[in-house]
Amino acid sequence: MQVPGPSLREAASMYGTAVAVFLVILVAALQGSAPPESPFPYRIPLDPEGTLELSWNVSYVQETIHFQLLVRELKAGILIGLSDRGELENADLAVLWTDGDSAYFGDAWSDQRGQIHLDTQQDYQLLRAQRTPEGLSLLFKRPFATCDPKDYFIEDGTVHLVYGILEEPVRALEAINISGLQTGLQRVQLLKPNVSIPALPADLRTMEIRAPGILIPGQETTYWCYITELPEGFPRHHIVMYEPIVTAGNEALVHHMEVFQCAAAFESFPAFSGPCDSKMKPERLNYCRHVLAAWALGAKAFYYPEEAGLAFGGPGSSRFLRLEVHYHNPLLIKGRRDSSGIRLYYTATLRRFDAGIMELGLVYTPVMAIPPQEAAFVLTGYCTDKCTQLALPPSGIHIFASQLHTHLTGRKVVTVLARGGREKEVVNRDDHYSPHFQEIRMLKKVVSVLPGDTLITSCTYNTGDRKLATVGGFGILEEMCVNYVHYYPRTQLELCKSAVDPGFLQKYFHLVNRFNSEEVCTCPRTSVPEQFASVPWNSFNRQVLRALYGFAPIAMHCNKSSAVRFQGEWNLQPLPEITSRLEEPAPHCPPGRAQSPAGPTVVSIGGGEG
C-alpha cells in the first residue's frame, strides 16, 4: 500500500528518532516469493549488545541461504555483508536504507575506500520485511555463488560477517561510506553440515560443566579457567553428544568454551577459578590439555557418530576437568555474572568404538619458518603412507570432525587425503580461517583413511606485519599448523606430523651465505631461530626456502603419544610425491541469473502489523 508522500517527507525531515519510527513501521509486500519452508536452525548475535541477530538456514539442493535479520532498534537503515577476512572495504553487502521518502533494499559492495556502490546484478533478494514485537525482521536469500565479480563466494569454513548501522537517511546509496558508520564483525560457519542426528541411547545422562557464577571481567579479552572433577569412582562412560549452555543475556559475550581432561599422571589437581593468565593459577593446570568438548559461537550441539563415543571416567584417566571460557567483551561491560558451560550427554552402555583425536600437520619446531612480509606463504605437514600403513587397522579409520589450529598469522588451513600419490578428497578446508575462531567442526562427509594413505595438511600464513622470520613453536608469536581430527575406532596413533630434515635446512643456510655478501649462519653454531633471524630476505632467499620445503626430505613424527614413536626409521623420509591434485573449490554460477532485478527493490510502506 502506497502512503501519500508529503506526510512522509515531514517525518523524514525530522531525522533521528522520527526516521527510526518511520522505518520501524515499514512492513512487507515484496516479490511474490514464498517464505522458506524450514525455520532457521542457526542464530548468532552480530554486535556486542545483541541488538542485531542473524538467523539462517542452508539449502544444499538450491545452493542458497535464507537469512533472517532481526534489527531491534532500527534507525535509518542497516548494512550486512560478507568479506574475505572481515574488512569493511571490498565487502559484499545487503543494504536497507531510506532517502527520507522511500525505503530501499539492494545488493551493494564497498570499494577499497569503503564507498558503497549498487551491484549491477542484484543477488540478495528481499522476501519479507516485517515489524515484530522484537524489532524489524528482514527475510532475504542469497545463492552461495553469484558469479558477480563484486560478490563474495560463500564457501565451507569460516565466513566473516560485517554489519553497519545507518543513523540518518541518505540521498543515495553512493553517499554512504562505511568508514563513517558504527560497524562490526562476527565470524561464523554459515554452511553448517546437514548431518542427521544419530539415535541416542535410552540410558542417556547429562553432566554440566559450568562456570561457577563468575563475574565477567570488564576487559576485552578474558580466558577463564575453572577446575572441576568427576565423582569419585566414576566409571568409564562414552560421551555421545554435548551442547553449550550460555547464560541468558550473555550470548554476545561468550565467544568459545572448551572442556579439557587433566593428565592421569597426577593424583590430584588444585581447585581454581580465575583468569587463565592469572599469576595465581597453579602451574599444574598446564597438564589439563586433553580435549573432551569444544564449542564456539554459532556452533550447535556436537554429536558423535552412532557407533562411537568419547571415553571418559574409569581407571587410567584423571577425574579432574578444566573448563575454559573465552569472554569477548569489547564494550568493557562490568558486573555481568556468568554460569555458561557445556552440557555433556553420556552413557554407561559403551558404544562399539572409542573415538580418538589425532594431530596432523607440522611438528612444533623452528625448522619450519615463514619469511617476514609474506602475504600468503604455505607450509605443509605430512602424515605419510609409511606411518598410516603401520598404525592404522586394515579397515581404516573414519574421520567425522576436525578442529584446525594455527597461531596469529594463519589465514587458511586444508587437509587433503591422497592415495597412491593422487589427491582423493578434502578432509577439511577453511580458506577464510581465523586463529580467533577455532571450532570443532563436524565434517559434511565422513572421510575414511586406509593404511597406506597420506594426509597432507597445508597452512597459509600472512606475515605482512612481521619484521623477522616467524618460526614454528609453542609461543604465541611462533606458528603452528595443526588439524586435530576426531575419528574412530581409536588407534595408538596420536600424532602424525612432519618437518623438513634439519640437515637440508643447514644446506639452505649455507647457500644463503654463499649467495649473499653479508655473513650469515657462520661457524659457531647458532640456534635455528637465530639463523633465520639473520637471513636477508631478498627474493632469492624467499624463493629458495619455498623450493626447499617443496623438495627436501622430511623427518616424520609417527607417534603413540607426543614422546613415543612407532618403531621404524622416520628421519630423512622422502617427501610424498603427488602426481594428481584436486581442483580448488570454484563457484557454480546459478542458472537464470537474468531473473534477478536489475536495481534495488523499493520497499513499500504500509500499515504495521504489530
Place this chain on the structure above:
Amino acid sequence: MQVPGPSLREAASMYGTAVAVFLVILVAALQGSAPPESPFPYRIPLDPEGTLELSWNVSYVQETIHFQLLVRELKAGILIGLSDRGELENADLAVLWTDGDSAYFGDAWSDQRGQIHLDTQQDYQLLRAQRTPEGLSLLFKRPFATCDPKDYFIEDGTVHLVYGILEEPVRALEAINISGLQTGLQRVQLLKPNVSIPALPADLRTMEIRAPGILIPGQETTYWCYITELPEGFPRHHIVMYEPIVTAGNEALVHHMEVFQCAAAFESFPAFSGPCDSKMKPERLNYCRHVLAAWALGAKAFYYPEEAGLAFGGPGSSRFLRLEVHYHNPLLIKGRRDSSGIRLYYTATLRRFDAGIMELGLVYTPVMAIPPQEAAFVLTGYCTDKCTQLALPPSGIHIFASQLHTHLTGRKVVTVLARGGREKEVVNRDDHYSPHFQEIRMLKKVVSVLPGDTLITSCTYNTGDRKLATVGGFGILEEMCVNYVHYYPRTQLELCKSAVDPGFLQKYFHLVNRFNSEEVCTCPRTSVPEQFASVPWNSFNRQVLRALYGFAPIAMHCNKSSAVRFQGEWNLQPLPEITSRLEEPAPHCPPGRAQSPAGPTVVSIGGGEG
C-alpha cells in the same frame, strides 16, 4: 522466405553435391543490423588452396571486428574460429551448418576432445549471408571480448585462426567432432593498428626487389635466397614505405619476405638465387643480415613516420641486397612460378631523422637456459637505465615498430618500459607469439624512451617436448629472446641486452651439486651447456634457477655494434628493481550482453541474387 519442407528433404537426402547446391543458394535475410560502414582493408587466405578467404575491419571504438568470409566451394557448412595456439580443441568457433532441412549459424566451442557445443551466449552475430559470383559470402561481427568463459579474448599480437569444412549435413551441432573434418590453421594479427598514413614526398620513387621468376619447390618449407644490387653510385636515400608484391595465384604460398642489406665490409657479394639452406649458397651471404624491409602474411604496407626514413645507398653502405622469401607449400604444389618481392618507396630528399633498429632482450649465451618439461618458463633481458642514460639523446628516442624474435620454444614475448622503477607502458606484447610468424609490426602508439629509462623484454617458453635444458644461443634448438625495435632518431646504440652474471650461475651449479646426491658440474670445468645438461631437473633445481634469474646480478651488453661496447663497467650490474608493475591485459566485457540471441540463428533460405 520459407521454402516448403518436403522438396528440401529430398535434396538433403541426396547429400554430397546436392547439399552443396542447396547451401550455395542460401541467401541473406537476418537480423536488421546494418552492414559495417567501412569496407574490409585486411584480407588473408585461410587454406593452402585459397578457397576460404577472410577479410576484416576493426572498430576500436566499438571494440568489435567485422569479418567477411568468402567460401568459394561450400559443401554442408563451415567452421571458423580462434584458439590459443591454433589447436582445434578448446577453440572458439562460428559455425554455419545444415541438418538437411534448414541452415543455421551459431557461436560454438570445441571441448578437449574436439566435440562441438553451442555457446550459452551467442557472440558471433551473423549480419548477412549472400551468394556472390565468387562464392558464399558471410558477414558477421564479434566484440574483442565477450566474457563468455568459452570464448577467446581477441588481443593485440598474433591470433591463431582455425577452420574446418563440413562435408555432409549433421543432425545437430553436437554431432560434429572437429577431428573428423578437413581443418587448418592460419596466423594473423587481427587487431591491426589504426595509424594514419603519413604524407609522402613529391619525389617518391620505387624499386622492386623481387624473386626472378623462380620455380617454387614442391616441398612444404622453402626459404629462397636471392642476391641483387643497387645501381653503382646509388646515393644515400631514405626508404619511407614499402609494400609486398605477391604473384597472383600464389597468395596462399608466400608466407613471409625480408630484404636484407649486406655488410659494407665486403667489396662485393656473389650472385645467388636458390634455397637459403642450399650447399651451393656462398658462405659470404651470411653477412647480409641488416634488415631493410620485412613482410609477413596478412601485413599491409609499412610506413615510416613522417619525420624519419631508413637510410640506404651512399658511401659506407653495401650495394648488395638479399631477398629472402618463405614459401609455405603444405600441398606440395609443383611447377608454380613466382616473382614475389617487396616494393621499396624511397626519396632523395632525406627526412629529418634517420630511423634505426635496436636489439633488446637477452644476449645469445648459454647462461640463460630453460629447464626441460616447462610449460611456461620466463626469461627476461634488460636494457638498463645506465645504458640508456649513456647512449640516448636528451630528448629520447621514439619507437614506432617492433619485431619479436625467439626460436622454436617461444610462446609469448613482451617488452615493457619502466621509469624510476615503475613500469609505464608496453612497447609491444604478443601473448600468442609464434616463432613461425615473426612480422614487423607498427605500434598502435609510438613509445618514447628517455635517457635513464629501462626496457624489460620477457619471453615465455614451452619446453614440454624437450628432454634436456634449452640454452641460449644461435642454434635453432637453442633459444633467443629478442625484440628488434624500429625507432628514430638513430643513435649509436645497436644492442641493449643482458644475461645473468656467469659467476652467480656457477654458484647455482655448486648448490645443485650440494643438494643432490648425484655429482654435477665437478672439478674439471665443463662448458655451461654440459653443466646444464647434467642438472637433475627436480622441483628444487627448477625453482632455484627461476629464483636465480630473478635475483642475481647481470652482465649488460650496451653496444654500438655487436662487438663494440660503450665505455663503462657492464659486468655484475644489479638487476633493475621494479616496484610497480602494469596490470595484465584483461577483457572489457561489453555492456548489454543480454541483447545477443540465446541460440543459433536460423538462416532463412530464399532466392539467390547471383
